[in-house]
Amino acid sequence: MKRVTVLGATGSVGTSTLDLIERNPHAFEVVALTANCDVEKLAAAAIRTRARCAVVADEKCLPALQERLAGSGVEAMGGAHSVCDVARMGADWTMAAIVGSAGLKPVMAALEAGGTVALANKESLVSAGEVMMAAARAHGATLLPVDSEHNAVFQCLDRTAPRGVRRIILTASGGPFRATPKEAMRDITPAQAVAHPNWSMGAKISVDSATMMNKGLELIEAFHLFPVAAEQLAVLVHRQSVVHSMVEYVDGSVLAQLGTPDMRTPIAYALAWPERMETLCPPLDLATVGKLEFENPDLDRFPALALAMEALKAGGARPAILNAANEVAVAAFLAGRIGFLEIAAISADTLSRYDPAAPETLDAVLAIDAEARLYAAERVKDCVA
Ligand code: NAD
Ligand code: MG
Secondary structure, eight states, X not given: OEEEEEETTTSHHHHHHHHHHHTOTTTEEEEEEEESSOHHHHHHHHHHTTOSEEEESSGGGHHHHHHHHTTSSOEEEESXXXXXXXXXXXXXXXXXXXOGGGGHHHHHHHHHTTSEEEEOOHHHHHHHHHHHHHHHHHHTOEEEEOSHHHHHHHHHOOTTOGGGEEEEEEEEOOOTTTTOOHHHHTTOOHHXXXXXXXXXXXXXXXXXXXXXXXXXXHHHHHHHHSSOOGGGEEEEEOTTOOEEEEEEETTSOEEEEEOOSOTHHHHHHHHHTTSOOOOOOOOOOHHHHOOOOOBOOOTTTOHHHHHHHHHHHHOXXXXXXXXXXXXXXXXXXXXXXXXXXXXXXXXXXXXXXXOOOOOOSHHHHHHXXXXXXXXXXXXXXXXXX
């Protein structure tokens, strides 16, 4: 029996994770499930999986959770500190599927507990990559990438010869606006931006995919996960989302991982690793797919990707600032306060105004994140005014 905890259990990745766990009740024992405030979904999942505890990060939602769980045998907890407490409880396997920098402290808590952390929350490696990787090493934690591209690379990396890697190529679907002319991008609405052609995901990452900031964040994530220099990371647009990423070796071999675009595959890989487990994902039928197409990304139409590439090369505090500004801008876009093109503009502007020293601790990262959010929020106000 693997003892598992799911942080962000009510989201897109969290729900897929629970689906796999619940189909294999004899293999997994659920320690804790967490959510921000979706009491109904969290409580139902906690009761179904006989979780030891359920946590809402938003303390205001605790009374409702307590009421819903009364008599169920599941302990109800509330507050961001409680999310960290359960992350530290030492499950064998923890899914980190909270969205955004709210995931940083819980991911750190799970790493410090020294178990296996399946990482969907890419923002924690973007903002605090050095600090997180150092913590994983110091506490003997195992970090397994869940992001489909990184999971693909993880599967393709020949661990016996890391010096044999020439390049890591992350594929990108290009999102819903892959072929949209620049002039038409100004009028893109939140509803259009969250309608991803290939993947079903939470709102924030869907907007990130639409701006291609997501691929930029993923380059930074890959830089921390894999033993390569920034120059060895490349992006290739591949609209079918069948090839999930590739590793090119010095001898000319290119290994790729393929599959239907369904997060249950990379989640299952992380859940069963180093074994494999069955999923209900439809098998890949390449004859039906017919064609696999590839093209270079257009950095002119997708300035967010260019911005993230610069932040990766510059390093230090740049990725943390970029991540924070982007989160503020995406939230403002989803709330209808700013336009689509302003997401990248606000991120660029925040980066140009603020240049602190490289953070060496998680607290330093969080301070940079907080300050960058203030700059970005000011810019949002300027746009609205
Ligand atoms: P989502 O919005 O569907 O779910 C987010 C989860 O985080 C929910 O359970 C929510 O309750 C919780 N949450 C939100 N704010 C919180 C807070 N302040 N404190 C504590 N918990 C909070 O998001 P998602 O699409 O499942 O993505 C989760 C993470 O996985 C993101 O970092 C995303 O980039 C990454 N990811 C997602 C996918 C995907 O297919 N959805 C693919 C790759 C990577
Ligand atoms: Mg991805």
